[in-house]
Amino acid sequence: MKSKKVEISELRAVIEQSGNSHLPLSCRVELLQSIGNVEIVNKVFAECCKKVYPLWGNEIEDTLLRKLLCSADEYLYHRKGKADALVEEANRLRNYVEGQSCTESMAGWAVISLCYSISDHAVAMLDIDEYEGEDDGAFEYEVWNTDFFASMAFAGGNPFVDEGDAGKRREFWNWYLDTVETLCRKSDAPLIRIDAPKKKEVEQNTIPQRTQTYQTPDILLKIQQIIEKTTKVFNDYCTGNWDRIIVEAYCIGDVRTEGYFICNNIVSKMPVSLSTADLLSEIKIVSSNYALQPNRYLSMEETEHFGHTTLSSGIQPNSYALHLTNRLDVNIFPASAQKFQWSHAWYLNWKPTRSSIYFMDFSLAYTKQKYSIELQAHNALNKRIYQHNILSSLTERTINQTFRPRELLIKASYIF
Structure with missing residues (x-):
């Protein structure tokens, strides 16, 4: 059996002979599996993160x-x-890291990957399922290992698409082998020191949080009602058992539904109740409000509502009205204490009167602890009149709605 020193010496030769100075995944897997110690493997990964973290810190001002x-x-x-707490925080920051497009963001990915490795006991290196010697480039980036992310950050690119500096990559992998050798001898103390951020620094870099509309109690309640009604329909109209029930809904003007149940891999059709179709229509309206999970600097929110009213009576035969309302807010966060909002609203009335109006508002806010000051510009395009139709059982009315002219406001507030 080869000594660790001989094994590492042979891997240095592999790096030298490689055209792009990359240390293949198969070599790293064999090396770390020969160590067979989860703590040492994750400590190697942690040292990789600390090695390249300054590249992220210099490019992206953050303490998170x-x-x-x-x-x-x-x-x-x-x-x-606790390992679970590390994974929870990694999941919270993952979208933030994903939003950074620079090469240095690979250093951020290395930290996220490290937390996952700690949680799953380095299984991606020590117990890879159905691994047949493939290199890193054969896998999707979501499953790349911490050491590979760190090598890309240090070298400035991915070796499998001819990016980065081969000399820097060689330097990193040779340092990596030195680190493995050192930690195998003595692993009770970190090799690279990193200072924790101060509490005030962390508060200044808090990522804005949002609740996605599909998580609202209203939608979750409607989904639960659909499950209950669908189960009742099966019990009332179908025979036998089911492994899974599927209700499909698609929108072509209105919501249309189809139901299926699966038993022993056999798919059979089943009816869908009208009340379920109504609930799905309501979910469609509510879920048209969506929010993009924001990264550190940008978020967007949109709300859209379409209305079609038809009325027929002896007094008002075949009356109808169509209208659309669309709102879009773009939020930009130049710094932790600043927020710029660019708001849009479009109102469109088609029938029987055609009218449309487009609004634009701006606001710039600065918040410092309990103090806040905000400059607001309303109706920036100075729009004045919008016509829309209202139907009732006896009348059809066209309303002329007049809006306030363009205005500027300054708002100051203090939280007691």
Whole structure:
């Protein structure tokens, strides 16, 4: 059996002979599996993160990932904290990291990957399912390992698409082998020190949080009602058992539905109640309000409502009205204490009177602890009149709605 020193020496030769100075995944898997110690493997990954974190910190001013990396380091070397908490925070920051397009963001991905590796006991290296010697480039980026993310950050690119500096990549992998050798001899103390951010720094870099509309109690309640009604329909109109019931809904003007149930891999049709179709229509209206999960600098929110009213009576035969309302808010966060909002609203009335109006508002806010000052510009395009129709059982009316002219406001507030 080869000594660790001989094995590492042979891997240095692999790096030298490689055209792009990459250390293949198969070599790293064999090396780390020969160690067979989960803690040492994750400590190697942690050192990789600390090696390249300054590249992220210099490019993107933030303390959020530094705090997470420090927590991971404390967990590995001092057994402080819980692995579940690391994964929870990694999931919270993942979308933020994904929103950064620079090469240095690979250093951020390395930290996220480290937390996952700690949680699953380095299974991606020590117990890969159905692994047949493929290199990193054969896998999707979501399953790349911490050391590969770190190598890309250090070298400036992905070796499998001819990116980055081969010399820097060679330097990183040789450092990596030195780190493995050192931690195999003595693994009770970190090799690279990283200082935890101060509490005030973390507060200044808080990512804005949003609740997605599909998580609202209203939609969840309607979904639960659909489940109950669908189960009742099966019990009333179908025979036998089911492994799964599927209700499909699609919108072509209005919501149309189809129902199926599956038993022993056999698919059979089943009816869908009218009340279920109505609930799905209501969900469609509510869920047209959506929010993009924001990254650190940008978020967008849109609301859209379409209305079609038809009325027929002896007094008002075949009367109808169509209207559309669309709102879009673009929020930009130049810094943690600043927010710029660009708001749009479009009202459109088709029949029987055609009228449309487009609004634009702006606001710039600055918040410092309990103080806030905001400059607002309303009706920036100075729009004045909008016509829309209202139907009742006896009348059809066209309303002329007059709006206030363009105005500027300054708002100051203090939270007691």
